Amino acid sequence: MKAGVVAVQGDVTEHATAVRRAAKAHGEAVEVVEVRDSGIVPDCDVLLMPGGESTTISRLIHREGIAPEIRDHVANGKPVLATCAGLIVCSRDAKDDRVDPIGLVDVSVDRNAFGRQKDSFETSIPVKGLSEPFHAVFIRAPLIDGIGADVEVLARIDDRPVLVRDGPVVATSFHPELTDDPRIHDLAFFPETEVAA
Numbered sequence: 794m795k796a797g798v799v800a801v802q803g804d805v806t807e808h809a810t811a812v813r814r815a816a817k818a819h820g821e822a823v824e825v826v827e828v829r830d831s832g833i834v835p836d837c838d839v840l841l842m843p844g845g846e847s848t849t850i851s852r853l854i855h856r857e858g859i860a861p862e863i864r865d866h867v868a869n870g871k872p873v874l875a876t877c878a879g880l881i882v883c884s885r886d887a888k889d890d891r892v893d894p895i896g897l898v899d900v901s902v903d904r905n906a907f908g909r910q911k912d913s914f915e916t917s918i919p920v921k922g923l924s925e926p927f928h929a930v931f932i933r934a935p936l937i938d939g940i941g942a943d944v945e946v947l948a949r950i951d952d953r954p955v956l957v958r959d960g961p962v963v964a965t966s967f968h969p970e971l972t973d974d975p976r977i978h979d980l981a982f983f984p985e986t987e988v989a990a
């Protein structure tokens with residue numbers, strides 16, 4: 794399996810480690826490649842869209858011609874895990890002129906909505922499909938404030954969706970790569986069976 798991590802900003806090593814852990818649990822070998830230019834995504838089986846600053850990520854994936862390749866990847870039914878700023882970039886509407894979202898997840902988001910109340914927090918949340926709660930780390934996290942009919946909500950906090958699936962794309966407003974627990978990467982890339990925390 795070839796996993797591409799969109800690496801226009803940071804957060805790459807953590808995602809690479811998490812996808813390796815998830816693959817190992819399934820006895821699958823994984824090659825992780827960093828995506829900074831066009832021409833790499835078409836060879837990837839799965840993609841990771843990390844956190845960071847959505848304004849910067851959005852600008853660079855459009856400028857480098859990566860955005861249409863990510864759209865094609867999803868149109869071909871291949872999995873994507875988008876986290877935090879990655880969710881903002883993949884949304885239908887980010888309500889911010891500085892972000893040009895690619896519309897792979899039929900949600901609208903409010904950037905930094907959780908963050909305005911409190912910069913970051915951690916909490917354990919029940920996740921649909923996982924037998925034990927997941928320890929979720931939120932850092933200036935976006936709030937999903939509008940959701941399309943075909944989007945499945947896999948986890949909520951105070952009734953607000955924080956983990957969703959739209960076709961082959963799983964998106965989180967938290968950072969699953971910042972713990973040792975590979976289960977959200979597993980949920981995105983190996984949805985058939987659950988691995989241990």
Ligand code: GLN
Nearest residue numbers: 844845846847877878933
């Ligand atoms: N609030 C950031 C943004 O708008 C996202 C923060 C994050 O990825 N941790 O891009």
